[in-house]
Amino acid sequence: MGKNVLVSFNGTKNIQARIALTGSKSECNRALVISALSNGAVKVENQSNAADTVTLGGILTSLAAGDNTGRRLVDVGPAGTAMRFLTAYLAVLPGKYHLTGTERMKQRPIGVLVDALRSIGANINYAGEPGFPPLDIDGGFAQTAARVEIAGDISSQYLSALLMVAPQLPQGLELQIKGELTSRPYVQMTLDMLAEAGIRHEWNGNRIVIRPQTFSASNLTVEPDWSAASYWYSIAALAAGAALELPALRAQSLQGDSRIRQIMQDFGVSTTQIEKGISLSKGPQNFPATVLDLKDCPDLAQTIVVCAAAMGKNLSFTGLETLKIKETDRIAALQNELAQLGVTLTEDNKVYTLNCDNLHFPDRIFIRTYEDHRMAMAFAPLALLVREVEIEEANVVAKSYPDFWAHLEQAGFNVTSV
Ligand SMILES: O=C(O)C1=C[C@@H](OP(=O)(O)O)[C@@H](O)[C@H](O)C1
Numbered sequence: 001m002g003k004n005v006l007v008s009f010n011g012t013k014n015i016q017a018r019i020a021l022t023g024s025k026s027e028c029n030r031a032l033v034i035s036a037l038s039n040g041a042v043k044v045e046n047q048s049n050a051a052d053t054v055t056l057g058g059i060l061t062s063l064a065a066g067d068n069t070g071r072r073l074v075d076v077g078p079a080g081t082a083m084r085f086l087t088a089y090l091a092v093l094p095g096k097y098h099l100t101g102t103e104r105m106k107q108r109p110i111g112v113l114v115d116a117l118r119s120i121g122a123n124i125n126y127a128g129e130p131g132f133p134p135l136d137i138d139g140g141f142a143q144t145a146a147r148v149e150i151a152g153d154i155s156s157q158y159l160s161a162l163l164m165v166a167p168q169l170p171q172g173l174e175l176q177i178k179g180e181l182t183s184r185p186y187v188q189m190t191l192d193m194l195a196e197a198g199i200r201h202e203w204n205g206n207r208i209v210i211r212p213q214t215f216s217a218s219n220l221t222v223e224p225d226w227s228a229a230s231y232w233y234s235i236a237a238l239a240a241g242a243a244l245e246l247p248a249l250r251a252q253s254l255q256g257d258s259r260i261r262q263i264m265q266d267f268g269v270s271t272t273q274i275e276k277g278i279s280l281s282k283g284p285q286n287f288p289a290t291v292l293d294l295k296d297c298p299d300l301a302q303t304i305v306v307c308a309a310a311m312g313k314n315l316s317f318t319g320l321e322t323l324k325i326k327e328t329d330r331i332a333a334l335q336n337e338l339a340q341l342g343v344t345l346t347e348d349n350k351v352y353t354l355n356c357d358n359l360h361f362p363d364r365i366f367i368r369t370y371e372d373h374r375m376a377m378a379f380a381p382l383a384l385l386v387r388e389v390e391i392e393e394a395n396v397v398a399k400s401y402p403d404f405w406a407h408l409e410q411a412g413f414n415v416t417s418v
């Protein structure tokens with residue numbers, strides 16, 4: 001496949017397909033770390049083919065196999081979750097490591113996690129700018145304290161990283177969360193998956209406690225990725241008709257992004273639980289009069305904002321603060337690209353509002369992706385309304401959903417390399 005792709009859709013916009021989504025990037029990242037910490041007692045089933053999980057899996061395997069003399073280079077590329085999880089993992093694993101990633105990774109903050117780990121005795125130094133990767137980690141620390149204060153409003157990944165290593169710390173861990181917790185369902189997912197591996201916890205208010213424990217032999221089965229499902233919800237919302245089957249997805253999921261199901265109900269997409277998954281069809285629209293809070297599901301933001309814009313709905317959103325420190329500044333990226341449709345997204349006191357009064361669909365648009373998989377996938381469904389949508393750097397989707405373009409073709413879209 002060339003660098004960019006041209007996406008179009010000929011004929012009646014009636015989508016009928018059965019799309020087998022890959023495993024959840026978030027669940028698989030956790031399963032791999034828990035399995036490594038358990039020395040293989042915990043097995044992972046239905047591994048995701050998301051590039052970020054493949055990267056993390058490869059790193060964990062090579063760390064287990066390799067010799068620990070000298071400082072080992074560990075490069076996560078663009079995988080933010082892997083960077084955060086490995087910071088805690090390598091802090092407890094004996095050996096010396098240089099943990100790094102892409103240029104963008106070096107701009108994604110990690111100071112909150114490093115401070116938390118240092119406060120219980122970990123040896124971590126900044127190899128570049130303080131507060132950011134790359135890190136030099138001297139692993140296998142002697143624990144000096146069990147209680148950690150940690151900000152909850154920057155990234156939940158810092159908490160998940162600490163919680164997974166907690167059972168192996170001689171004193172366990174007591175997390176005291178400061179400020180409002182962002183991406184809360186991801187912390188719950190971590191605790192639920194730890195529970196599946198035999199680890200108990202207490203979570204009361206702002207305090208989570210995990211005592212020293214051993215993992216029990218178990219299987220962690222990775223469910224399909226609900227964040228990936230969101231693009232199919234958007235396609236169903238923008239199509240004239242839809243009969244889409246997503247096998248193995250369950251409404252009762254560990255993934256907070258399963259909330260797309262309720263949100264898209266209002267956008268006119270009905271979800272039916274079928275024997276082996278879910279099916280999407282068109283239903284009545286009922287757009288929310290209230291502000292949509294996406295603090296619990298930030299990875300859905302681009303899907304929902306672009307879909308609402310394309311439907312000409314002047315919706316308002318809160319909980320978008322963390323979008324600026326993800327793969328790119330996602331607010332700026334959305335603002336830039338939505339401008340091509342005459343749509344603005346403006347902020348007033350942390351409330352972001354779409355204005356679609358000048359919405360128009362050019363004959364052809366070119367979408368810049370800013371090294372962000374979700375920009376590519378959130379904008380591709382516009383091919384149902386714009387004759388030709390060119391998406392820059394098609395391969396960005398590999399980070400979480402490598403089969404995205406092949407799946408679009410399966411559903412009747414034309415996808416050509418340009
Ligand atoms: O723990 C996880 O698997 C994730 C947590 C979220 O990050 P934040 O907690 O930084 O919002 C999410 O955006 C990311 O894609 C995956």
Ligand SMILES: C=C(OP(=O)(O)O)C(=O)O
Nearest residue numbers: 078079080081299326327
């Ligand atoms: C933010 C994301 O990933 P990460 O933080 O793992 O890079 C994402 O997948 O949208």
